[in-house]
């Protein structure tokens with residue numbers, strides 16, 4: 001996740017973090033805070049530093065265990081930038097131009113303000129993945145195209161230089177692949193959403209969460225039914241309620257039948273507060289000891305570097321770079 005805001009939002013949590021926490025139990029998991037990606041749009045330096053620690057603290061507070069997973073900050077492992085350069089030279093200009101996230105983001109900023117870094121962002125992401133011989137990449141639906149590009153680049157590399165890189169699979173949790181904005185349930189919940197009331201931040205106070213859920217856009221009838229096309233707002237609330245309570249959407253539909261949207265909103269607000277409040281409190285605790293947080297991230301970077309450097313050495317060898325005399 002990019003440290004481009006002072007809090008992660010519920011879409012990041014549901015689409016990505018929930019899977020990450022689960023997968024660390026039976027995978028050698030590698031997670032990072034992608035500060036190199038964040039600077040593809042302008043960032044205030046002090047804010048970027050603060051947001052990098054805040055993002056890492058939210059990973060840990062949500063359940064990423066740095067003793068079990070490898071957790072680090074992307075810029076601490078220079079191999080990411082180095083491999084990205086090599087992969088840039090294997091990616092077609094047209095291929096990169098087809099990335100819908102670039103098209104959306106550059107349209108928002110105007111083509112004169114969009115940087116080359118924003119354009120090559122998915123190639124850096126390919127490096128993030130391929131450096132660790134990743135077998136599975138757990139993401140939200142919006143990242144599917146980038147993971148497909150990563151696979152194409154890895155296959156191309158292997159074809160041209162011999163089998164060097166592992167080709168990863170994407171893993172998307174269907175139930176939470178896309179969390180929608182509470183005010184515009186046709187759009188995904190996103191840092192750059194139009195209405196502040198449409199986004200729930202992990203660091204929101206309980207009263208703020210309750211207010212946002214209670215003012216969520218629904219529809220004019222009062223039937224509580226999951227129907228993402230016909231009833232996007234209600235369906236989004238049911239998804240969130242199901243996620244926060246670990247009970248199925250169907251069981252909530254039954255329990256709330258005839259109760260009206262007021263009941264759905266109250267249940268959802270209560271469940272989200274119960275889920276997020278401990279994360280918020282724990283994040284603040286972690287941030288109160290910056291030295292310890294930095295120690296954890298330093299240890300993670302050391303672990304990550306060992307894997308990343310080995311892959312980069314294989315890549316250098318494959319493309320024909322000679323080794324420096326030491």
Ligand code: AMP
Pocket residue numbers: 001002011012013014015016138139140141142143176177178179180188189190
């Ligand atoms: P970002 O920092 O925006 O690049 O997103 C980090 C992770 O959160 C990626 O795996 C995204 O797929 C996921 N994500 C972001 N927004 C949403 C959303 N609204 N619903 C589900 N997953 C999301």
